Amino acid sequence: MDQQTNKPLVEVRHLKEYFDVTTGLFRSKPLKAVDDVSFSIMRGETLGLVGESGCGKTTVGRTMLHLYKPTAGEILFDGKPVKTKQEIMEYRKHATMVFQDPYSSLNPRMTVSDIIGEPLDIHKAYASKEERSAKILELMEHVGLNSEHAARYAHEFSGGQRQRIGIARALAMNPDFIVCDEPVSALDVSIQAQVINMFYELQQKFGLTYLFIAHDLLVVRHISNRIAVMYLGKMVELADAAEIYEHPLHPYSKSLMSAVPVPDPKIARENKRIVLTGDIPSPLNAPSGCPFRTRCPYASEECACSMPEFKEVRKGHFVACHRLAEIN
Ligand SMILES: Nc1ncnc2c1ncn2[C@@H]1O[C@H](COP(=O)(O)OP(=O)(O)O)[C@@H](O)[C@H]1O
Ligand code: SF4
Numbered sequence: 076m077d078q079q080t081n082k083p084l085v086e087v088r089h090l091k092e093y094f095d096v097t098t099g100l101f102r103s104k105p106l107k108a109v110d111d112v113s114f115s116i117m118r119g120e121t122l123g124l125v126g127e128s129g130c131g132k133t134t135v136g137r138t139m140l141h142l143y144k145p146t147a148g149e150i151l152f153d154g155k156p157v158k159t160k161q162e163i164m165e166y167r168k169h170a171t172m173v174f175q176d177p178y179s180s181l182n183p184r185m186t187v188s189d190i191i192g193e194p195l196d197i198h199k200a201y202a203s204k205e206e207r208s209a210k211i212l213e214l215m216e217h218v219g220l221n222s223e224h225a226a227r228y229a230h231e232f233s234g235g236q237r238q239r240i241g242i243a244r245a246l247a248m249n250p251d252f253i254v255c256d257e258p259v260s261a262l263d264v265s266i267q268a269q270v271i272n273m274f275y276e277l278q279q280k281f282g283l284t285y286l287f288i289a290h291d292l293l294v295v296r297h298i299s300n301r302i303a304v305m306y307l308g309k310m311v312e313l314a315d316a317a318e319i320y321e322h323p324l325h326p327y328s329k330s331l332m333s334a335v336p337v338p339d340p341k342i343a344r345e346n347k348r349i350v351l352t353g354d355i356p357s358p359l360n361a362p363s364g365c366p367f368r369t370r371c372p373y374a375s376e377e378c379a380c381s382m383p384e385f386k387e388v389r390k391g392h393f394v395a396c397h398r399l400a401e402i403n
């Protein structure tokens with residue numbers, strides 16, 4: 076966090092990811108999982124990405140890494156576009172992902188050593204067997220695993236230990252950028268803080284840049300420099316972490332905030348409580364205009380007619396809402 080710079084490492088511009096979904100015998104419809112999202116992450120920064128399940132967080136992360144081909148939009152790494160096959164191959168050496176569920180993302184029939192060594196094998200990143208083993212042991216040390224664990228199988232470990240294995244694997248190619256997709260939400264609450272601290276320490280040690288995804292604002296609070304809030308495939312607010320905690324401007328961010336216990340009563344009073352009713356609509360039948368309007372207590376006619384622009388309303392604070400003046 077302290078190593079944050081002002082130079083963007085990864086940028087996405089007007090990113091869209093639409094999935095073709097069958098809706099009838101010969102009919103299909105685009106499911107707009109990510110719909111025109113733009114942001115950048117500075118080198119050394121952690122950008123927290125939050126929103127309810129199904130709002131498109133994982134798809135943003137996967138598309139940013141070119142694990143899905145973007146439907147539209149640009150991805151830039153270190154100022155250069157990542158588009159051609161060759162550019163994508165090169166980018167993959169620098170950018171990787173830690174998955175949400177350490178139970179299903181690690182092959183239970185592989186040893187810890189082979190799981191961590193797999194990226195080294197794929198990229199032929201060693202000259203001898205000895206060098207491979209030494210690299211694997213070093214990676215295990217970085218995440219607090221010891222050498223006796225190397226020959227054991229992933230299924231023998233607890234969730235927290237498995238996530239350490241997943242993180243060691245992600246570090247194998249000395250990446251610059253890691254998409255951390257809800258890396259602690261499958262873990263016991265008692266060990267979540269430990270694993271988050273480890274992400275932070277690794278960031279300090281290796282100058283890593285993170286997109287840190289969570290559905291819970293509390294999880295990203297301490298690790299994030301800035302926080303972005305998504306709703307139904309769109310970004311609705313983005314600001315410095317402290318700013319978004321103390322002065323959330325979008326009604327959806329306010330509702331997420333009001334679910335978080337705030338220790339400061341002054342801030343708690345200022346954040347008008349908004350308790351949402353109803354479920355998040357399906358992205359296959361997204362509302363016209365503002366995607367949040369079916370659950371927003373402030374929705375007006377204008378909100379049904381046009382999509383509010385995502386614009387900067389204070390320095391570095393972006394929001395998409397027509398009625399900020401009335402609400403705040
Ligand atoms: N491979 C896919 N094919 C079709 N629909 C998908 C696919 N992946 C995700 N979706 C849909 O896209 C939307 C966003 O999903 P996702 O990015 O996983 O959200 P989140 O990570 O915020 O829970 C959801 O409606 C989900 O059902
Ligand atoms: S644009 Fe309208 S519906 Fe959307 S968040 Fe703002 S007030 Fe609510």
Ligand SMILES: [Mg+2]
Nearest residue numbers: 132133134257
């Ligand atoms: Mg997800």
